[in-house]
Amino acid sequence: MDASILLVGGDDFLATLLVRIRNLVSCTVEVAPSPNEAMPLIQAQQPDLVILQGNQTVSLELCRQIKEQTRLAWIYCLLLDLPTSKLAEAWQDDFWIMKCRAEALENGADAYLWLPQSDANGAALPKDTVMQQDRLLSAQIASGLRMVKNHRELMRTNDILSAIALSDPLTELNNRRALDWELPRQVQNSRSRSEQMSVLMLDVDYFKNINDTYGHPIGDRALQLISGRLRHNLRFRDTLFRYGGEEFVILLSGTDAQEALLVGRRLCRLIGDQPFAVNDDLNLEMTISAGVASLNDSDDSKGASLLQRADQNLLRAKAAGRNRVIGGQEGLKDKG
Structure with missing residues (x-):
């Protein structure tokens, strides 16, 4: 026994x-x-x-x-x-x-x-x-x-x-429920240790066109490939989540606004510079847009306001032409 x-x-x-x-x-x-x-x-x-x-x-x-x-x-x-x-x-x-x-x-x-x-x-x-x-x-x-x-x-x-329950079945990334649990924890850790932290929200540009042109199975495969490229190009302390649809969130612990902007820029380049071999017959060129926000004293303990600012900056990046990063409350732009 x-x-x-x-x-x-x-x-x-x-x-x-x-x-x-x-x-x-x-x-x-x-x-x-x-x-x-x-x-x-x-x-x-x-x-x-x-x-x-x-x-x-x-x-x-x-x-x-x-x-x-x-x-x-x-x-x-x-x-x-x-x-x-x-x-x-x-x-x-x-x-x-x-x-x-x-x-x-x-x-x-x-x-x-x-x-x-x-x-x-x-x-x-x-x-x-x-x-x-x-x-x-x-x-x-x-x-x-x-x-x-x-x-x-x-x-x-x-x-x-x-x-x-905390995993996205398509991409095998952490899902939104996992983010809802992890974000408040990282906010608390950041404040207790007096460290910086930032959030990077990403969105695949024109993803609807891929589904409409090639069908949802190809779209699903494209999301898997993007997820893999993102996952294998993050730093050890970064945490990647599939937020929903073609949106992703990355928690960047120990990272200030300028460094987060550099991370977003690098990921935009890694996604956009090399096509994705979806199958033997199809290579897809895709880009992403990103919004960055960094934790400040006025943010709530759950990180909701921090995430909202990252989302607003993502919307600005898409409105400004896509394939770029916007960070900071003032809307600092940086092309990918």
Whole structure:
């Protein structure tokens, strides 16, 4: 079984349980002699299941710590008591066992087991009783590992669905929904670090003519080729999105207005200077227009006003003859 278990408790608890666990399940098993030493291991390795010595107050605290952290809360926590003698009447009292179970569950444990190692007189338990205890322990571990496996599969599915939801199926670029999530984050990062950032909005010139002349399949292929050329000619810190139709947005972190203008100019040249081989029989010459805007103090935290200025400058670039970049609130022009 491809799973990991961490045992946490005193020396006697670990010595008894370690052999028992390894005989019951095929997992990677590690030990931590105290909750204080266990937490760094849990944070670093994130075991599937943690088994803690139940009669320790610090075990309850460790359960709480695990469950309070979102990235660790899925770990299955089992509190286990292995009393070896009749320490008090309470050890054999059903009320006491229920009290221990309630405290364990209230503090975040997923399950609690009481498995005495001797009878009320301190004598060894019958073989059948030990076998049933092992069966119960094995079943509880298997149940916990199933829950963890289901959680991991659900998280993988969610990751895939999130990637699909944030990806444009035609170009495989980030889509507009992804932009709505990423733009506010970059605005916040830019301001917290006192760095510049800019937005570049691009539009394929006369793209409707391509669809009208050659059909939508050719238009789709043209968008794929343009997307690929843009993606492979961006800097590491730039983030490309398909905004919709034949429009694209690029977030330029750590980039001021003049540098953004240079980036837009370079991309216009890269698109316009070399035709696109759509198929064996058709090479299309295409150009793009671009609008640039840079973040300023008056922009809102979501970046909506920043994006709007880039869009306005894109409209100016198209109105001025296309195949060019316009940046800045004052409408600075620069031919591609």
